[in-house]
Every structure is written in C-alpha cells, then in structure tokens.
Amino acid sequence: MPPSVCSTIARAPAGIRGRLVTAVTTSLFPALPSPARAARLRTRLLQWYGENARDLPWRRTSDAYAILVSEAMLQQTQVATVVDYYRRFLKAFPDARSLADAKEEDVLALWSGLGYYRRARSLQSAARVMVTEHAGHFPGEEEAALDLPGVGRYTAGAVLSIAYGLPQALVDGNVERVFSRFFGLDGVSGSRELVAQCWELAELLVPQKRAGDWNQALMELGALICTPRQTDCAECPLKRSCQARKEGRVSELPRPKVRAPAKAMEVEMLFIRRGPRILLEQRADGQALGGLWQLPTRAIGSEGEGEGEGASGLFAEEWPGGLGAEDGPDLGRLRHGIMRFSIRARLRPGTARGRKGSALAWFEAEQLESLGLTAMARKALAGLKDWPPGTD
Incomplete structure (x- = not known):
C-alpha cells in the first residue's frame, strides 16, 4: 500500500479506519476475498495441508534453532537434497551454542555439496549472536530477529510463525507464484513490484492463530500443486476462486524473468x-x-573477462x-x-x-x-x- 495512502488512513477517525482499509485494499486487489470468505479459504487450505503435507524432519519440531537451520538450507536448494544434510548438521550441531563454538572448516565440511556457502557462514554468525545476546535462543521479536546475520524478512517470518506461533507473514517463490495466480497479479517473477504486492497480501491474510501452518500451507501448495510448470489445478483446494484459472492465464503468471545466459x-x-x-x-x-x-x-x-568477475x-x-x-x-x-x-x-x-x-x-x-x-x-x-x- 503506498505510504501516502497509509498515512491518510492512519489520520482517519477510528470509526471509519476499517472501512477505508477495506476500500483501498479492494481497489488495489479486486480479487481479495471478504473477511468471511478469506476465513473459508484458510479453512480449506489448512485442511488440504493437513491431509497432503509432506512428512519432513523440520516439520516435526517447534525448536526455533532447528527451523532456522532448515530455512538456511532450503534457500536455493531442493527439499529432497536438504533432508539428509539437515539431519547430519543437527547431529553435529544440535543447538546454537555448539554451532557458535564450532570451527568454520567443520561447518563448511558438513555443508559441502549444498552450495551457496555464504549461507553456512551467516548461519554460524547468527548462532554466535544468539549465544552472546539472546542466551542461545532465536529472538521472539521481528526487529531483533532481523538483526541476526543472514536473517531477512522471509526467514524471520518463517521462524517466528512456525516456532513461536506469531502472526508473521512470509513470501518466498512459492507464495509469490500462488498469489500471482490466485489474485491475477500481472508482474514479473521476483520483480520489486510483484514481491511488494505479495507482501501486502501476505500481511493482510496471515491469521492470528495457526500462522505457521498457514504459511507452510501456502508454500506447500506452491511446491506440490501450483508449480512453475505442469500445474495440477484439478487438485487445488483454492481453484474455484483462482483469478488466473478463471481467465485461462495460469501458465502465464507470474511472467518469467529474463535471465542472462551463462x-x-x-x-x-x-x-x-x-x-x-x-x-x-x-x-x-x-x-x-x-x-x-x-x-x-x-x-x-x-567469456567477458574485464567485465566484472572474469x-x-x-x-x-x-x-x-x-x-x-x-x-x-x-x-x-x-x-x-x-x-x-x-x-x-x-x-x-x-x-x-x-x-x-x-x-x-x-x-x-x-x-x-x-x-x-x-x-x-x-x-x-x-x-x-x-x-x-x-x-x-
């Protein structure tokens, strides 16, 4: 929502503030369901998630450190690859203190093969801050969580909602794709504009209760049903309300990012x-x-030596x-x-x-x-x- 609109709403009398929010969000997102309909959609998606969620090791725990480890590993890496790495890593470093005290070479050795090794270094740095400033725990407030090395808005939302049950929204590639299609958002995948729209929607829709399950259900829907290709619309629990399906544009949204050749x-x-x-x-x-x-x-x-990193x-x-x-x-x-x-x-x-x-x-x-x-x-x-x- 544009800052000027937000400030106008904030200055409005309390009695009409709610109606202003509803009017503005409806104009920005015509497909946004009413509160009652949104509640029904949540119920439908959470029921689907309960029946179809994959049995993954990080879903069997509410330990914030373990969930942080899983989120770090899952960035840019397939779930099937992460499972064994996650188990080995937690066996070697079962808590933030053990990771904080470890030698970097031992951490990198357990990470070897996952790629993107900066994630491992950031994770260890975050563990050290957790030990020195938060008694070895992942902080329970968003501002403090965002101060941890390598923890951005998505990771903070994931850990706070899943581990602590806080009503924190999140947006990853799966959620972006689900929202782009469900609400008919015509944007380029990963673009600043589309991501910003998705964050606004995520914050509007995240429930006060079961926020962690809701967030995981959205991501699971994008991973199993609303996939980039070969979308299984027939099995989607939200298919009746999906804007892209109504318009026959599921395969078009979100619009693909143009990538430079390797x-x-x-x-x-x-x-x-x-x-x-x-x-x-x-x-x-x-x-x-x-x-x-x-x-x-x-x-x-x-190719391209002398053009940056040759x-x-x-x-x-x-x-x-x-x-x-x-x-x-x-x-x-x-x-x-x-x-x-x-x-x-x-x-x-x-x-x-x-x-x-x-x-x-x-x-x-x-x-x-x-x-x-x-x-x-x-x-x-x-x-x-x-x-x-x-x-x-």
Whole structure:
C-alpha cells in the first residue's frame, strides 16, 4: 500500500479506519476475498495441508534453532537434497551454542555439496549472536530477529510463525507464484513490484492463530500443486476462486524473468597423487567458495573477462608455485555450473616439486568424507577409475 495512502488512513477517525482499509485494499486487489470468505479459504487450505503435507524432519519440531537451520538450507536448494544434510548438521550441531563454538572448516565440511556457502557462514554468525545476546535462543521479536546475520524478512517470518506461533507473514517463490495466480497479479517473477504486492497480501491474510501452518500451507501448495510448470489445478483446494484459472492465464503468471545466459569458462585441474594421498588447494577466504578445498585449478579462458568477475575472479590463472601438469592424456573431462558460469574442466595428471604454498595440503581418501570439498572437485574425483585407492 503506498505510504501516502497509509498515512491518510492512519489520520482517519477510528470509526471509519476499517472501512477505508477495506476500500483501498479492494481497489488495489479486486480479487481479495471478504473477511468471511478469506476465513473459508484458510479453512480449506489448512485442511488440504493437513491431509497432503509432506512428512519432513523440520516439520516435526517447534525448536526455533532447528527451523532456522532448515530455512538456511532450503534457500536455493531442493527439499529432497536438504533432508539428509539437515539431519547430519543437527547431529553435529544440535543447538546454537555448539554451532557458535564450532570451527568454520567443520561447518563448511558438513555443508559441502549444498552450495551457496555464504549461507553456512551467516548461519554460524547468527548462532554466535544468539549465544552472546539472546542466551542461545532465536529472538521472539521481528526487529531483533532481523538483526541476526543472514536473517531477512522471509526467514524471520518463517521462524517466528512456525516456532513461536506469531502472526508473521512470509513470501518466498512459492507464495509469490500462488498469489500471482490466485489474485491475477500481472508482474514479473521476483520483480520489486510483484514481491511488494505479495507482501501486502501476505500481511493482510496471515491469521492470528495457526500462522505457521498457514504459511507452510501456502508454500506447500506452491511446491506440490501450483508449480512453475505442469500445474495440477484439478487438485487445488483454492481453484474455484483462482483469478488466473478463471481467465485461462495460469501458465502465464507470474511472467518469467529474463535471465542472462551463462558465460563459458574453461579450466584445468591437477590430480597429484603420492601413494594413498592427493594434493588439494584451499580457496582463499575472499573468493567465492572461500575456505573450501579443491583440486589445484587454473582458468585458461572465460567469456567477458574485464567485465566484472572474469575467470580470474573465480580461479587463478597460474598454478600455485611448484605445481605443473604432466604430459599425457587427460584423466577426465566434466561440465559444471557455478554462479553465472558454465565450466568445462579438464582433469590432468600433475606434479609437485619444490616449495609449495600454505594453501596446499595432502589428504588421504578417508579424510575427504569430512572435508569441505567443492562440488566440482567431488565430481572430478568420482569420475576417476583408480581413486580412491583399492578401486578398479
């Protein structure tokens, strides 16, 4: 709702303020149901959720820390992938204090394979603030929650509503899609305008009771029924009131965001082995994936160098001192996507001579299971016929 309209309503006499809010919201959102109808829609959606919700481990707890962990992991990652990571992470770090006291390398090792490692660092930073300022608990007020590192409006709303039962709204990609179609909002997915409209609607519709279930029901509807493609409108509990369905525009809304094509990059990786050990390189803290380990890697070409982050921004252009590639056939080739790059990688046999940098270290195969390895390194090692030792 525009700030000027909000201020006008705030100055209005109490007796007519409610009618003004109703009139304005109805004009902004013609499909907005009346309070009585909204209550019926909530009942219908909550009943559907009770009968169809997936049995996920973070839905079996009201512990705010555990829910925070799940929300951090679920950002940009599929639910099926997160389940096992979530269980392992909570087994190692069952509360905020244990996470706050952990070594970063141990946290990153348990996060390895989920990607977007900044989430892990922010989660640990949030745990430290929870310990030092909130006795190890997630704060129960939105303002304090938003002060935690990595906690934005969505995450705060999720934890406060699900763990504490507070009437806090939330909007994620699923909720945006449900609202865009249900209310017929003709906006671009992820655009500031559409997201703002969805937040206004979310705050208008969130119930005083069962807010956590309501929020999860909206997200579940977007994940299972109102999906980006192959929408199952016949099974939707809200189908009779859906504006996009009435107009035959379900597949059009929200309008897709135009994405820039991925830039091509070529890299070489070295496989350097001494008996049962291989040599790995730790990425610098200032880089993307900082702190993780990789096979020694150099970039040999990239589109758009000099236009911001070219090849040198992701990988060095020279081998670390004392390392080099041997003559002979490649050990393997692979493709990998990271950030906005589409990477073609060659895995070459390598040698290590003379003095090596402090970012290099030797590891045995069994150590790699608990090491924070980049996904590309894991993919490369998985493709080798004679690694780990003892395999054909």
